[in-house]
Amino acid sequence: MADTRWLNDEEQRTWRAFISAIQLLTDQLDRELQRDAGMPHAYYEILVRLSEAPNHALRMSDLAERSLSSRSRLSHAVAKLEELGWVQRQDCPEDRRGSYAILTDKGFAVLEKAAHGHVEGVRTHLFDQLSHQQVRELREISEAVVNHLTD
Amino acid sequence: MADTRWLNDEEQRTWRAFISAIQLLTDQLDRELQRDAGMPHAYYEILVRLSEAPNHALRMSDLAERSLSSRSRLSHAVAKLEELGWVQRQDCPEDRRGSYAILTDKGFAVLEKAAHGHVEGVRTHLFDQLSHQQVRELREISEAVVNHLTD
Numbered sequence: 001m002a003d004t005r006w007l008n009d010e011e012q013r014t015w016r017a018f019i020s021a022i023q024l025l026t027d028q029l030d031r032e033l034q035r036d037a038g039m040p041h042a043y044y045e046i047l048v049r050l051s052e053a054p055n056h057a058l059r060m061s062d063l064a065e066r067s068l069s070s071r072s073r074l075s076h077a078v079a080k081l082e083e084l085g086w087v088q089r090q091d092c093p094e095d096r097r098g099s100y101a102i103l104t105d106k107g108f109a110v111l112e113k114a115a116h117g118h119v120e121g122v123r124t125h126l127f128d129q130l131s132h133q134q135v136r137e138l139r140e141i142s143e144a145v146v147n148h149l150t151d
Numbered sequence: 152m153a154d155t156r157w158l159n160d161e162e163q164r165t166w167r168a169f170i171s172a173i174q175l176l177t178d179q180l181d182r183e184l185q186r187d188a189g190m191p192h193a194y195y196e197i198l199v200r201l202s203e204a205p206n207h208a209l210r211m212s213d214l215a216e217r218s219l220s221s222r223s224r225l226s227h228a229v230a231k232l233e234e235l236g237w238v239q240r241q242d243c244p245e246d247r248r249g250s251y252a253i254l255t256d257k258g259f260a261v262l263e264k265a266a267h268g269h270v271e272g273v274r275t276h277l278f279d280q281l282s283h284q285q286v287r288e289l290r291e292i293s294e295a296v297v298n299h300l301t302d
Contacts, residue, residue, distance in 0.1 A: 017293035
C-alpha cells in the first residue's frame with residue numbers, strides 16, 4: 001500500500017473533469033432519449049447493434065459482446081424490449097442453449113425515429129464543443145483505453 | 152427532421168470509441184471497487200466529496216451538486232451508506248426542510264483503504280495508457296463538455 005502511485009495535480013484535475021464530463025453527458029443524452037423516445041441509452045445501443053446485423057438478428061452472446069454489456073444486464077434489457085414489442089427472441093436451431101435477439105419492424109421504426117434527436121444531442125453536447133483536432137485526439141485517447149481493456 | 156446533422160465517418164468512429172471507452176473503464180473500476188472495497192463507484196464519489204468538506208459534512212443539496220447526482224439517486228445511495236454506518240444524516244438547525252450528510256470515522260477509514268486500490272486502477276486503466284500530451288488534451292476536451300453542460 002505504501003507505494004500507491006497517487007495522481008499528481010494535473011492528473012487529479014483531468015480525472016475530475018473526465019468523470020464529470022462522462023456523467024453530465026451520459027445523463028443528458030439519457031434524459032433526452034427518455035423524453036423523446038421513451039428509452040434509456042442502453043436500449044438505444046442494443047437496437048443500433050441489431051439494426052446493423054444481417055437480418056437484424058444477433059445471438060445473445062454476440063449482442064452482449066457488441067453492446068459491451070454483461071449477460072445479465074443484457075437479458076434484463078432484452079426482456080424489456082420484448083415487452084415493448086421492439087425485439088423478439090428466438091431459439092438457435094443449431095445450439096440448444098443459445099438464442100437470437102431480432103429487431104422487429106416496430107423496433108426498427110422506433111429506432112429510426114429516435115436516431116434523429118439522439119444524433120442531434122451527441123452533436124450539440126459533444127462534437128459542437130470540440131475542434132477537428134480534438135475529435136481526432138478523443139478518438140485516439142478512447143482507442144488507447146479500449147485496446148488496453150479488451151486485450 | 153430532414154436537416155438532422157448526421158455524424159460523418161470520423162465522428163462516428165470517435166463516438167463509438169468514446170462510448171466503448173467510457174463503458175469499459177467505468178465497468179472495470181466499478182468491478183474493482185466492488186471487489187476490493189464492497190462499493191460501487193457512485194458510493195466512492197460520495198465519500199470523497201464528504202471527506203473534502205469542512206467537518207466531513209455537506210448539505211444534501213450541495214452533495215448532490217458536487218457529486219453530479221440527482222436528488223433521488225443521491226437519497227437512495229446515502230440511505231445505503233447510512234445502513235453501512237459510513238455516513239450519518241442530521242437535520243439542518245437553520246433549515247427545517249434540509250439535512251446534512253456526515254462522513255463517519257468508519258466511513259473515512261473505509262474510504263482511505265479503498266483509495267489506494269482505486270487510484271491504482273485509475274492509473275493502470277487510464278493514465279498509464281496516455282502520454283502527457285494526451286492527459287492535457289483529455290482535460291481540455293472534458294472541460295469543454297462540462298462547461299457546455301453546466302452553463
